[in-house]
Amino acid sequence: xxxxxxxxxxxxxxxxxxxxxxxxxxxxxxxxxxxxxxxxxxxxxxxxxxxxxxxxxxxxxxxxxxxxxxxxxxxxxxxxxxxxxxxxxxxxxxxxxxxxxxxxxxxxxxxxxxxxxxxxxxxxxxxxxxxxxxxxxxxxxxxxxxxxxxxxxxxxxxxxxx
Amino acid sequence: xxxxxxxxxxxxxxxxxxxxxxxxxxxxxxxxxxxxxxxxxxxxxxxxxxxxxxxxxxxxxxxxxxxxxxxxxxxxxxxxxxxxxxxxxxxxxxxxxxxxxxxxxxxxxxxxxxxxxxxxxxxxxxxxxxxxxxxxxxxxxxxxxxxxxxxxxxxxxxxxxxxxxxxxxxxxxxxxxxxxxxxxxxxxxxxxxxxxxxxxxxxxxxxxxxxxxxxxxxxxxxxxxxxxxxxxxxxxxxxxxxxxxxxxxxxxxxxxxxxxxxxxxxxxxxxxxxxxxxxxxxxxxxxxxxxxxxxxxxxxxxxxxxxxxxxxxxxxxxxxxxxxxxxxxxxxxxxxxxxxxxxxxxxxxxxxxxxxxxxxxxxxxxxxxxxxxxxxxxxxxxxxxxxxxxxxxxxxxxxxxxxxxxxxxxxxxxxxxxxxxxxxxxxxxxxxxxxxxxxxxxxxxxxxxxxxxxxxxxxxxxxxxxxxxxxxxxxxxxxxxxxxxxxxxxxxxxxxxxxxxxxxxxxxxxxxxxxxxxxxxxxxxxxxxxxxxxxxxxxxxxxxxxxxxxxxxxxxxxxxxxxxxxxxxxxxxxxxxxxxxxxxxxxx
Numbered sequence: 001x002x003x004x005x006x007x008x009x010x011x012x013x014x015x016x017x018x019x020x021x022x023x024x025x026x027x028x029x030x031x032x033x034x035x036x037x038x039x040x041x042x043x044x045x046x047x048x049x050x051x052x053x054x055x056x057x058x059x060x061x062x063x064x065x066x067x068x069x070x071x072x073x074x075x076x077x078x079x080x081x082x083x084x085x086x087x088x089x090x091x092x093x094x095x096x097x098x099x100x101x102x103x104x105x106x107x108x109x110x111x112x113x114x115x116x117x118x119x120x121x122x123x124x125x126x127x128x129x130x131x132x133x134x135x136x137x138x139x140x141x142x143x144x145x146x147x148x149x150x151x152x153x154x155x156x157x158x159x160x161x162x
Numbered sequence: 163x164x165x166x167x168x169x170x171x172x173x174x175x176x177x178x179x180x181x182x183x184x185x186x187x188x189x190x191x192x193x194x195x196x197x198x199x200x201x202x203x204x205x206x207x208x209x210x211x212x213x214x215x216x217x218x219x220x221x222x223x224x225x226x227x228x229x230x231x232x233x234x235x236x237x238x239x240x241x242x243x244x245x246x247x248x249x250x251x252x253x254x255x256x257x258x259x260x261x262x263x264x265x266x267x268x269x270x271x272x273x274x275x276x277x278x279x280x281x282x283x284x285x286x287x288x289x290x291x292x293x294x295x296x297x298x299x300x301x302x303x304x305x306x307x308x309x310x311x312x313x314x315x316x317x318x319x320x321x322x323x324x325x326x327x328x329x330x331x332x333x334x335x336x337x338x339x340x341x342x343x344x345x346x347x348x349x350x351x352x353x354x355x356x357x358x359x360x361x362x363x364x365x366x367x368x369x370x371x372x373x374x375x376x377x378x379x380x381x382x383x384x385x386x387x388x389x390x391x392x393x394x395x396x397x398x399x400x401x402x403x404x405x406x407x408x409x410x411x412x413x414x415x416x417x418x419x420x421x422x423x424x425x426x427x428x429x430x431x432x433x434x435x436x437x438x439x440x441x442x443x444x445x446x447x448x449x450x451x452x453x454x455x456x457x458x459x460x461x462x463x464x465x466x467x468x469x470x471x472x473x474x475x476x477x478x479x480x481x482x483x484x485x486x487x488x489x490x491x492x493x494x495x496x497x498x499x500x501x502x503x504x505x506x507x508x509x510x511x512x513x514x515x516x517x518x519x520x521x522x523x524x525x526x527x528x529x530x531x532x533x534x535x536x537x538x539x540x541x542x543x544x545x546x547x548x549x550x551x552x553x554x555x556x557x558x559x560x561x562x563x564x565x566x567x568x569x570x571x572x573x574x575x576x577x578x579x580x581x582x583x584x585x586x587x588x589x590x591x592x593x594x595x596x597x598x599x600x601x602x603x604x605x606x607x608x609x610x611x612x613x614x615x616x617x618x619x620x621x622x623x624x625x626x627x628x629x630x631x632x633x634x635x636x637x638x639x640x641x642x643x644x645x646x647x648x649x650x651x652x653x654x655x656x657x658x659x660x661x662x663x664x665x666x667x668x669x670x671x672x673x674x675x676x677x678x679x680x681x682x683x684x685x686x687x688x689x690x691x692x693x694x695x696x697x698x699x700x701x702x703x704x705x706x707x708x709x710x711x712x713x714x715x716x717x718x719x720x721x722x723x724x725x726x727x728x729x730x731x732x733x734x735x736x737x738x739x740x741x742x743x744x745x746x747x748x749x750x
Contacts, residue, residue: 055373069220069235069329076231076334081402096734098664103739105747111737114617115229115393121626 040141212372219366220329222389224343224356226398227431227617232339233346233357235329239290246277248322253305257320261298262287273322288328288348295325336442338402341460342394342435342560342615345443353446354459356392356615358561363619364389391620395431400424403731404436411724412438416712417689421462421594422728423705427602427694429630430611432558433702433736435595437461463558466566466591467707470674471509471526471717472692473587473597475645477534478523479604480546483641486537489519489648499529502578506532506586509673524652526671528586535585543581544570549636550600551610552592557633558613566592587674588682597692598705599633604646605668605694605703607639650697660693660722662729664740669693669725671717676710686710691721695729696741704728 077083139147193199224233241262243254251273259266264286272284290298305318331346344355352361369386408420424434437460441452458464481487497513499506508514508528514521522530535543547553553568568590569576583589592600595613603610610633618627649668653660660669672690675682689711694703704725711720732738739747 065220066237066327066329070237072223072231073234073236073332073334076234077332079230080334080336081230081338081398082336085402095731098730098733098740101734101739103737103743103747112228114227115225116625117225117229117391117393118620118623118625121624 043141043144211376212374215371215373216368217371217386218328218368219386220388221331221346221350222364222391222620224364225391225393226339226396226401227394228397229393230398231334232394232396232398233343234332234334236332237292237327238288238330239292239295239325240285240288240328241290241323241325242283242285243273244277244283244322244324245273245275245281246322248273249319250316250321253318253320254323257298257301257305257323258286261294261301262290289330290325298325331443333443335398335402336444337440338398338405339396340440340443341437341462342396342401342432343443344459344561345446345449347446353449354562355560356394359559360390360392360616363621364392387622392616393618393620393625394615395426395429395433395617396435396615397433397735400732400735401434401436403735404434404728405440407724407727407731408436408438411706411708411720411727414713415689415708415720417708417720418710419461420709421705421707422724423462423594423598423703424728424732425598425602425613425703427605427700427703428611430599430602430613430633431617432595432613432615435460435462435615458562460560460562462594463556463560463563464593466564466593466596467688467709468588468590468674468677469592469597469690470587470672470688471528472601472670472672472690472705473590473592474523474526474531474585475604475649475670475692476547476550476552476600477531477538477543477585478519478648479550479637479641479645480538480543481519481534482644483637484538484542484546486539486542487519487534489644491519493517493519493522493530493533495522495527495529497529499532499582501532501536501582502580504579504582506582520648520651523648523670524655526586531585532582535581540571540578540581543585544568546636547584549634550603551596551633552590552600554596556596556599556613558595559616563595564593566590566596568592587672594705594707597690598703600636601692601694601705602703603634603636604642604649605700606642608637608642609635646694646697646700649693653693656718658718658722660691660725662695662726662733664742665695665729665733665738666697666741667693667695667725667729668697669722671722673715673717685715687715689715689717689719689721691717691725693725693729696738696744698741698745701736701738702729702732704732 193203220235223231223235226232241258248254251270254273255266255270258264258269269286272286275281275284302320305320308318331350333340333343333345342355344353344357344359346352346357350365352358352364357364366387366389404422404424408422411417412420419438420436421438422434422436423432425432439452439457441448453459478487482489494516495508495514497508497511506528509526514525514527514530517525517527517530519530519534521527522534538546547568548570553566553570555563555565568584569580580589599610599613602613612631612633614628616628618625620626646668649670650666652658653667653669658669658671660667660671670692672688672692674688674690676684676686676688678684687710689708691706692704694700706721706724706728708720708724714720733740738744
């Protein structure tokens with residue numbers, strides 16, 4: 001009762017104090033809300049922008065792959081055996097005969113070997129089947145907070161048996 | 163005078179401002195709590211939230227053994243019309259004729275077609291180039307700018323006309339190796355040869371995935387792997403050279419068609435396979451003109467014929483291997499031999515007197531070979547022919563192989579006389595590749611390796627070599643060496659046109675009459691030659707077939723010189739030193 005009468009007395013003496021307290025509380029709430037909104041918008045905007053960049057880059061990769069394919073074919077067209085033969089003849093070359101050939105033995109040389117265009121299949125090749133997009137770009141703010149909460153602050157030390 | 167209090171106005175405004183948010187809130191609750199409306203709105207939203215993304219995996223490339231591209235891909239565009247969207251067929255026809263070189267009337271007629279459920283989209287061309295598309299974009303801008311602003315009844319419009327990027331198969335070597343490669347049609351389906359045999363490996367299926375437009379719903383674009391690349395056993399230079407040689411041989415001898423098979427007998431690798439007719443697979447639409455009905459795309463695997471005397475090497479191999487005869491076994495050739503009620507004569511109807519087995523091969527005596535077959539006996543003879551693979555598929559990795567025909571005892575149409583005729587290659591049908599494969603046993607210590615044209619496959623970034631497979635071992639190593647020596651001596655003694663300076667080769671000519679429905683009544687023949695070398699370490703085996711030559715009917719006259727020409731080029735292209743150089747170098 002004494003406390004209640006003190007408040008009434010304080011209000012009657014300086015009512016702006018209570019109002020200021022209320023305004024302060026509301027302002028604090030608004031500021032926190034704005035901060036949360038800012039953080040949310042900032043992260044969303046950034047993830048959106050990066051998402052767009054990823055899509056653009058994926059398109060660019062596809063485009064470049066196709067250009068490479070075209071260029072390889074163009075190269076094959078200008079180095080086709082018929083084309084090369086014509087060019088060779090224009091430059092004064094002709095087919096060699098066996099009589100004109102000098103054969104020498106090169107120790108360790110096994111002769112021309114068929115082409116190897118990729119590593120042999122017997123070699124282990126790492127295949128990444130998981131998503132290429134990090135979780136940060138697909139999760140919501142709440143999911144991110146949850147993941148952060150689950151992450152231990154200090155890494156666990158493992159005891160290794162000698 | 164007391165001022166009227168403004169309090170009621172503020173109260174009224176407060177109530178109004180409160181009621182509106184409350185109404186909105188109520189509406190939100192109504193919408194969000196109504197399952198039917200939720201479903202409807204979600205479905206409506208989803209229509210615009212996702213867009214299709216077509217992934218067309220590139221068809222695998224095909225290389226020769228040295229890594230030269232034999233089949234690749236290039237970007238082209240499919241141009242088509244969505245009929246329901248067409249506003250002005252004239253504009254579309256005009257632009258298509260100017261930019262893509264299409265027929266104005268045909269395009270106009272297509273654009274005027276009525277849109278129906280079964281008639282939504284029409285393709286105008288599938289081979290528009292990037293330059294044409296760039297030109298089209300410029301023209302499109304111009305059409306849009308030049309459109310009159312006032313309300314015209316039918317203003318210029320390109321609505322309905324669209325293009326789509328796609329990959330087109332390209333064969334940089336054009337005709338070279340076309341019969342082996344096959345071709346890919348406009349729908350991306352492989353026909354004949356390697357393209358058909360490995361179609362599912364070369365071409366992964368196109369995939370359509372749906373991607374969200376909302377960038378926050380970012381999803382992985384799945385990696386659709388391209389088709390596997392193939393590395394062939396072919397050498398494009400040898401292939402080109404063999405095609406040139408067979409074309410010249412056909413021209414010089416007036417033959418109807420020709421085939422050259424070159425393989426490595428030790429591995430079964432096909433180094434070249436030249437046949438006629440051929441065409442440029444880049445222009446696959448000409449297929450019907452080049453290959454009218456009855457014409458095989460690749461006669462080397464698809465056309466069986468009576469081989470004639472080249473077949474005698476299998477009879478002699480069987481005789482030697484089974485012990486029925488030895489090289490020094492003597493035979494008195496009287497010029498005729500009766501078997502199963504049929505009399506066998508020699509090619510010149512002459513009697514050649516006493517002969518050893520080399521003489522029988524050297525003079526290609528039908529009578530002697532028929533006698534050898536009787537010494538072997540029908541049971542063993544056909545058992546050996548079976549292990550040589552006659553009448554069976556070789557299992558070569560190309561589409562369209564046929565097995566030929568070898569009648570055996572027990573078949574309704576086999577008679578005793580067939581043993582005699584079969585012994586010298588009559589009454590039996592084999593493909594050129596079958597003949598080469600069977601002969602590879604004699605060139606490769608008695609072992610037949612499965613013939614193949616694909617050496618390796620590249621998939622998921624790894625190269626995998628296909629294992630060499632043994633098809634069969636019809637004869638012993640000693641038999642193979644003995645017969646090779648006999649055949650080499652036969653050529654040398656006869657001073658055959660097949661001989662090559664500096665290289666010892668073994669081989670046999672063949673001249674086969676062509677059967678008609680009334681018997682062997684035609685004067686036309688199949689001229690052939692089968693040979694390999696160098697005899698001490700065979701690195702190539704060559705089979706030549708000229709169909710119906712006009713200048714001469716004999717294999718020794720028309721096919722043997724072609725063999726020499728082939729080997730003269732082969733030893734240069736395969737870096738094979740002359741025998742004396744090779745033996746000297748190896749002796750060091």
